[in-house]
């Protein structure tokens with residue numbers, strides 16, 4: 360984060376709610392997608408200049424083509440990370456410090472719901488993982504591994520600290536991921552990207568959030584190679600998510616700003632990413648969602664441990680309980696949809712204002728099931744929830760959708 364002026368005032372951000380868009384692998388009337396094994400890219404170099412608005416239509420990578428697992432991505436970045444301090448002239452990270460970074464990313468990812476691969480990409484982008492990195496100040500102090508928005512975590516308040524204590528490392532990852540009292544972190548920016556203002560879903564949310572993390576805003580025309588600060592930032596982050604872990608960026612600020620589509624980097628591997636399909640069976644093992652959102656606007660909900668956007672809403676394997684939920688905190692564990700007038704989660708922002716009944720989207724839901732369970736047609740469901748796409752690929756987990764108006 361280099362120049363964040365507080366465009367997103369902390370007070371204007373939504374409460375910490377669970378409910379990022381959930382990529383659906385299920386077409387509207389197909390309950391179980393074909394099972395294919397997950398493929399990953401193998402290139403560790405910078406393959407593509409990602410120009411334009413961050414959409415797959417403009418050639419940006421979908422999450423299917425990201426490095427398959429966080430562990431694999433961390434391993435691939437370890438060597439670069441262990442030499443990361445040399446650019447700053449400080450003592451390199453020790454094995455213990457690198458292990459602490461790894462554990463901090465995993466634990467903050469689990470508690471915030473932000474994809475660990477995205478956190479790691481931002482760490483590498485901001486500091487090359489150097490725990491002793493200094494802070495910058497271009498109006499806002501940006502310290503630590505993620506150069507957070509005036510965060511508390513740092514191992515360099517003028518003098519590089521060695522060893523860097525593990526709680527300080529965790530604080531740096533927390534500041535950048537979940538935000539600070541002064542400014543947003545990745546978690547809030549992902550929500551901003553998914554909000555009606557931008558309406559992003561899937562991988563695009565992450566590319567928009569990366570742009571906002573770096574410069575605080577997105578250029579009016581939506582081009583992520585513009586908007587101030589580091590022009591190549593979003594393209595760099597996309598390459599990191601695809602596996603870039605060694606060598607310099609192939610992106611030039613002057614070129615990226617005028618691109619509106621993805622273009623093979625010169626000298627890089629220009630072969631397109633393989634088309635992949637996430638295994639829905641594996642995805643179905645994701646933890647059940649427990650929505651703990653309170654309707655009290657002054658209350659702060661605790662996000663659950665399910666990572667944002669990596670858990671497709673998979674079809675249920677069983678039909679379950681008709682027992683009314685005893686409390687809001689456990690209501691969302693049911694996989695049976697029912698219409699209610701009592702809200703147990705945040706309202707889907709696109710829902711019609713005349714809505715009379717709602718249903719909470721829980722883990723296991725998909726459009727056809729919701730429609731069948733509450734007895735409405737697909738066109739009614741879409742009419743009452745503008746923004747839902749025809750393929751139902753953007754149902755948001757943990758949100759209340761309108762089922763009667």
Ligand SMILES: *[C@@H]1O[C@H](CO)[C@@H](O)[C@H](O)[C@H]1NC(C)=O
Pocket residue numbers: 441442443444445448449450451
């Ligand atoms: C950090 O690691 C790099 C790469 O191994 C090395 O060239 C450099 O000398 C190291 N810096 C220090 C201060 O040890």
